[in-house]
Amino acid sequence: MNFHASSVGATRYVGERTPRKEDSRLLTGRGQFTDDIQLPGMMHIAYVRSPVARGRIVSINLEVAREMPGVQAIYTQADLAAIPVQMMSFFFTPIESPVSLLADGRVACVGDPVCMVIAETRAMAEDAAALVEMEIEEETPLVTIADAKTGPLVHPDKDDNIAAEMGDEDMLEEAIQPLLDKAPHVVTHTIRHQRIAQSPMECRACVASPDGSGEMTVWMGCQSPHLAARYLALVLGLPQESIRVIAKDVGGGFGLKNIPWREEVAVVVAARLFGRPLKWIEDRYEALTASSHAREQEVTLTIGLDDEGKLLAAWSDYACNNGAWPMGEDANIAVHMFMWPAHKLPAYGFVTRGWYTNTMGLGGYRGPWAMESLIRETTLDKAARKLGIDPIELRRKNLIYLPDQPVTSGMGIEVTDITPGECLEKLVANVDVAAFRKEQAEARKEGRYLGMGITTYIEPTGSAGSMQPMTGETVHVRIEPTGKVVAMLSTHSQGHGTATTMAQVIADRLGVAYEDISVFEGDSAIGAFSPGAAGSRQGVIAGGATWKATELLADKVRAVAAHLSNASVDAVTIDGGMVHVEGAPEMSRSLKELAEIAYGEPGRLPEGMATGLEAQFRYQPPPMTMTSAAHCCVVEVDAETGFVKILRWISSEDCGTVINPGVVEGQIAGGLAQAIGQVLLEEMPYDARGNPLAATFKDYLMPTIFDVPDFEYLHANTPSQTIGGMRGVGEGGAIIGPPTLVNAIADALSPFGELGGKKGEVTLPLTPSRILDVIEQRDVSGHSAHAAPVPAAAPVSAPAVPEAPVAETAAPVPAPAASASIDGDWDMTLKAPMGGQTFVAHFETQGTSLSGYLSAPEGQQDFSGGTIEGGRIKFEVKVDKPMKITLKYDIQLEGDTITGKCKMGMFGTAKVTAVRA
Amino acid sequence: MSEHKIELTVNGHRHAATVEARTGLGEFLREELGYTGTHLACEHGVCGACTVRVDGVAMRSCLMLAVQADGCEVTTVEGLAAPDGTFHRVQQALQDNFGLQCGFCTPGVAITLATVLQDNPSATTGEMEAAMSGHICRCTGYQGIRRAIRQLAGENA
């Protein structure tokens, strides 16, 4: 792709380490974070939270608390219910758990908000909160995934404790197990990932100010003011225009802040009820114990390989502890989609479940599907050790390189331009692996244990057009009459530096100085809808939109200049804020002169041309843009203490066009630091009573400057198919970091045995105690005494079957008595991975053949060629979104209800239910 | 719940106020005096975001009461740059090296490094890094901060 057309000047900004526009205010204490907002008459909120994990609220006595100085109001759910709220997931689908803003009769986890105290100061609100008397009839909580499988229902009105599930259990027996049985080598590996507290440095925060009649201005720590405004309007049933969300500076998001959650929505509702501005600033104790958590996953992967190390088949069984109130039942569920598209793997199947428990609900966290790379890359290394094959060679045998593409994976994902293999080659060309192996062997003789981990991964970034909030981006750019440039974007930076990178694109494409560009963002009143920072998308989509909008603006500048100079448009160039006409230096004008004409002297413009100098473009990129990387990490493990020292870390990533290497490397580094925290330090444990045990940063160990080595970077720069050629890079470090470090540690400890011990289970974080378990081949950490057994997930012999009281996935059974006619409309629900989908199914039968359509507000999908025999209905629907898949329905009619399942390609199998419309 | 009259100087400006005994210095600087550059990110003395300089010494403003600052000279991040807006060399080094992303921890980091350099203008990389152990940054992986430190130490060399 030709990045740099000749119409703009010679100065390049894209690709430069341009200093960030955001820094001046942030370095001088003049940023504007939510807690910096002070409004006349503003009151402060403190929440009263449940001290127990599960129970019935018998009574709440507010009398004493209400008498405290400064207290204005104390609300319970009964008060807030005056404004009905239907909480939704990130995908704008209704939350399925019976979540309310404040506890409604029951508490389901420690930290559940029960009351809201409104007072003149936060301290006064806390004084009163301490005096609220709650009587809760405590019940035994379900804390672990194992508890959820066997215990009573977390939510009494649900059928089971399964929050969400994907995959096809039948596939193991039908398709995968026979291949595994024939495989010369079978390797099984289990990883238990601990619960993480996302811990942005700025805790959650919300200021809500009711303005006028029914309007509301909300300042909020969020990842997109537009998404937050749309979310608030939807859950409150208000017109979106009535809510304006402002978030100029936000101190980190990392997925936690991708939607407003209970506390923030409650502030907005309370502000409407109370009629005055309210502020809630979450404190760190709340943030650690009562903000949505992340991870807490258990996954077992089994792979079959031939004697050369080529993959033959794989099966994975995954579960996550979704807590009581996940921010969407699918939180941390969709981990299998990108497990294998970069590998030549003939057959893959999986089953995955999220479980409700009486712990804090899960939310998003950087790289929510990261577990797929962690289990894949660690299992591949284990296989390499077992087969005696170099782990790099094992990857070379199985990875899909550029000449192999386009190719469609077994799960139906087509890849056209992924480069994990190319990144790997670039990496090993820059790391002397042979020299390291020699050094490692020498060191071992001295009792020093060095290890190297090498991994690859791919990541779908810049997703657009496949799921509700994942859209394109609109950019408006204009040259003001002053000659300076202003851009209005719906991007949001919680550290991403989008004002910087977008200004670089504008400077580059327009031929103006970077300093002359102002970027406005961070306000739902600016720009059009976009989900902001979500899924590594802003550089790709907003970057592409800015690229194109700026080129349109440059075209207009050139058209005006050509007209004024009576020259050809092709003769006009813009450089350094000056407009030049080839061969006529006397015709050169500054952009300011040109802008004054464009705004003030319409008569001098070409006939029919709009005045002003502005352009707007909404960019709809391809549905996904893939980013690839390979990483290498070198560690030394101290065999006496079990401490891990990271000696070297090299990233070889391909994020296409790099707008600003400083920003790109910053994203990679931040993700890697979080990865190091996950592997070595961070953990949010719960005790058996459901109490979170890391309530301060003394106990929740965040990585410090001494825990993170200097990272080295290699950039591959294969342009993507998007405008500008960018690929997303926000999450990659957090995805590839954990397996790289775990593999390095496993390599270091290989003289002692497998990191997972005899059972093949690795539990994170790899604390010094757990490292000594491996080195000493005994239970130093007390692991066996404390940890619950991993569910029987390994599929070597039999598929895992959920224990009672879990309801069996509805499956077609032989036809009972022939049912009534199916013809007509049905309200059908598909329990799909990204929340439930409800639509109208219309059936028409002719004998045993079936046709019809599925209709939802987004559109209608016709089908034909189906069958109906004895009430068993089979039909197929082809869809393009989120990618090309064929939905295979297999359902059973019984009277006025239909139940069954739908196979959804890579998305696994969903439950289907329907009733007559 | 006693109240106390205090006088202090912040960034060269004199302030008098009446404070509740329990009001923390950081909260007082933010809420009463409007120096919102000082960020409270943990309020239990671990993260370092609220670090300010009190009588020439860097300390946690969440671990000190406003009443204890009576008579003190306080410098916050707003007081680091020159009156004409020229960055302090620590601020410049942080910007030059992409030493900040979200910027929430940054005020404390800047105060700490500026204070180490104030006490010892030829402070080494090791001395500055050691002082950084008391700061948590969730965004940068400390890469840009470490490069900034090397730049500052290099200026010294």
Place this chain on the structure above:
Amino acid sequence: MKPAPFDYARPSSIAEACAILSEAGGGATVIAGGQTLMPLLNLRMSQPFILVDINGIADLKGVSRVDGGTRVGPATRQADALRDETLARHLPAFVAALGHVGHYQTRNRGTVGGSVALGEPAAEMPATAVALGATIEIASVSGTRSVKAEEFYLGPYMTALEPDELVTGITYPDWPDGHVVLFREVAQRPGDFALVGMVGALALDGGKVSRAGIAWFGMGPTPIRARQAEDALLGKALTEIDADAVAALAVADTAPFDDHHASAEYRRTVGKRIFARTLRETLDIRSAA
């Protein structure tokens, strides 16, 4: 996370402070540097009626030589103590341990007395006081008394200090010139409380150990003196010392616990190793000299 309301007093003398503590009848808490107390106040885990700020009492600050020892005023800032020449000369073990307390910013405000008096079992300064044989001087309206460090610590954050009492000084006895300093700790990050740590001193006379004082931190509910190890070392020539055997005796005196950062077995296993390694390295250097 804001403290519950309290009154605040800033006495200028020990007598005035003791009078306030006495009047409060147990409802007062002394604040020195506040680096541990302030988080407890902010979290409302500590809710005194009155906070007694001793930073204005000049008599509680500074380092002085006394008969047979070095006296540290409890309100002496940790950063000041680290720079103190008297401490560097007479109490190198104290300085070695103090360098691991907290962070640059907290040492600027935190005090020696605060760390000693609080009784955090995984902290460096209580164990150092026990190991070196310090005496803790205490005042109240009823008079003054002294408590040996070893008898001062009763349990996690529990000490022999009564609610109306104030620590007025910590006196560390002199150790002979040229004594050996032992210090090592294992902590996950700089400034963290140790998973396990040990501190102490050995005096040598004619090539033999003439005096030993060693204590553990992070190995039980209080700092724990490694008494059996001390006994085993006494009278031994450096070349006769079996570091592993002594370390095993040292661990035998401990009562470590499990938490999510490390297991008791880890603490015992690694404690023994760092004890032996520290002893061996220190004695090797000394033997070679």
